[in-house]
Amino acid sequence: MGGPMAANLAGAGHRVLGHDLMPDLLTAAVENGVEAAGSSARAAAAADVVITMLPAGRHVLGLYREEGLLAAARPGTLFIDCSTIDVADARSAHEAAVAAGMRTLDAPVSGGVVGAEAGTLTFMAGGGEAEFAEAEPLLTVMGRKAVHCGGPGAGQAAKICNNMILGVSMIAVSEAFVLGESLGLSPQALFDVASTASGQCWALTVNCPVPGPVPGSPANRDYRPGFAAPLMAKDLGLAANALAASGIDAQLGLKAAELYATYAQGAGADQDFSGIVNTIRHHKAGDGDDA
Known part of the structure; x- marks a missing residue:
C-alpha cells in the first residue's frame, strides 16, 4: 500500500524519496514520480516527514532502531507510521522516536489497496495535536479523511x-x-x-x-x-x-x-x-x- 500512497503524494507535487525491499514495487513507485533513495536511511536523512508502511511492529521498531532510521533523520523530523501494529509496539516506537529527538504519529489506515490507489483512505492518528495538524495536509492527499483519535497508540487502538x-x-x-x-x-x-x-x-x-x-x-x-x-x-x-x-x-x-x-x-x-x-x-x- 505504501507505493500508491507515495505516488499520490508525488502526484500532488511533493518531492518523495522512497525505498522498498521489493525491487518491482520500487520500480513501480519510481514510474509514478517517487525518487529512489537507495536506502531507508538516505530517504530519512533528506526528509522533513518520514512515512513508513510495514507488516508488523517488529519491523517498525527494527527500522527505527537497529536499521538506523531515527539516527539518520534530522532532529525534529516528523515520523508517521501507517502500519497496523500492536498498540504497545506503537507506543514503544513513539518513545524511541522522542528519545532520539523526533516527533511522531501512529496513523494506520482503512481502505485497502483500492483506497490507497484512489486516495480515499481513512487515517486514524494517535499523537500530539501539533503533530497531527502538520501531518493532516499530507494525510488528506493520500486519503479522504483523517481523524485525530488521541495520544500515542490511539490510532492503532x-x-x-x-x-x-x-x-x-x-x-x-x-x-x-x-x-x-x-x-x-x-x-x-x-x-x-x-x-x-x-x-x-x-x-x-x-x-x-x-x-x-x-x-x-x-x-x-x-x-x-x-x-x-x-x-x-x-x-x-x-x-x-x-x-x-x-x-x-x-x-x-x-x-x-x-x-x-x-x-x-x-x-x-x-x-x-x-x-x-x-x-x-x-x-x-x-x-x-x-x-
Whole structure:
C-alpha cells in the first residue's frame, strides 16, 4: 500500500524519496514520480516527514532502531507510521522516536489497496495535536479523511476496533447469504432487501462476499484481494491480544479471530477476506475444512 500512497503524494507535487525491499514495487513507485533513495536511511536523512508502511511492529521498531532510521533523520523530523501494529509496539516506537529527538504519529489506515490507489483512505492518528495538524495536509492527499483519535497508540487502538467490527460483520453477512441460499433466496434478492434495511453495512454494500450484487467487490474477481485474509487475521489477532490485556470477554471478536486465523492459513492465504463465505458454505455442505 505504501507505493500508491507515495505516488499520490508525488502526484500532488511533493518531492518523495522512497525505498522498498521489493525491487518491482520500487520500480513501480519510481514510474509514478517517487525518487529512489537507495536506502531507508538516505530517504530519512533528506526528509522533513518520514512515512513508513510495514507488516508488523517488529519491523517498525527494527527500522527505527537497529536499521538506523531515527539516527539518520534530522532532529525534529516528523515520523508517521501507517502500519497496523500492536498498540504497545506503537507506543514503544513513539518513545524511541522522542528519545532520539523526533516527533511522531501512529496513523494506520482503512481502505485497502483500492483506497490507497484512489486516495480515499481513512487515517486514524494517535499523537500530539501539533503533530497531527502538520501531518493532516499530507494525510488528506493520500486519503479522504483523517481523524485525530488521541495520544500515542490511539490510532492503532481505533484501527483494531474498526477491523474487529469489519471481521465480525463480514462473517455475519457471509453466514446470512449461505443461509439465504439454503432457504431458496437468491443472493440478489437478499442484497436488495438487506442493503436498504437494518442489515446494511460496508461488508454488504461495498465488499459483498458473493458474486453479482456489487460489481466492484472481490467476489467478482475470484476473490483477488482488496484486503487480504492474512491481513484481516493479523488485525484480529492484534484485537484478540488487546482484549486479553484488557480483560474483556468479547466472544464474537475472539471467534472471528479464530475463524480468520484458520482461513488465512488455508484457502484464504491468497484471497480477499470476503472469501470466507466459501469456507462457511463448504462447512455447511460437510465436505471438509476449506473450500
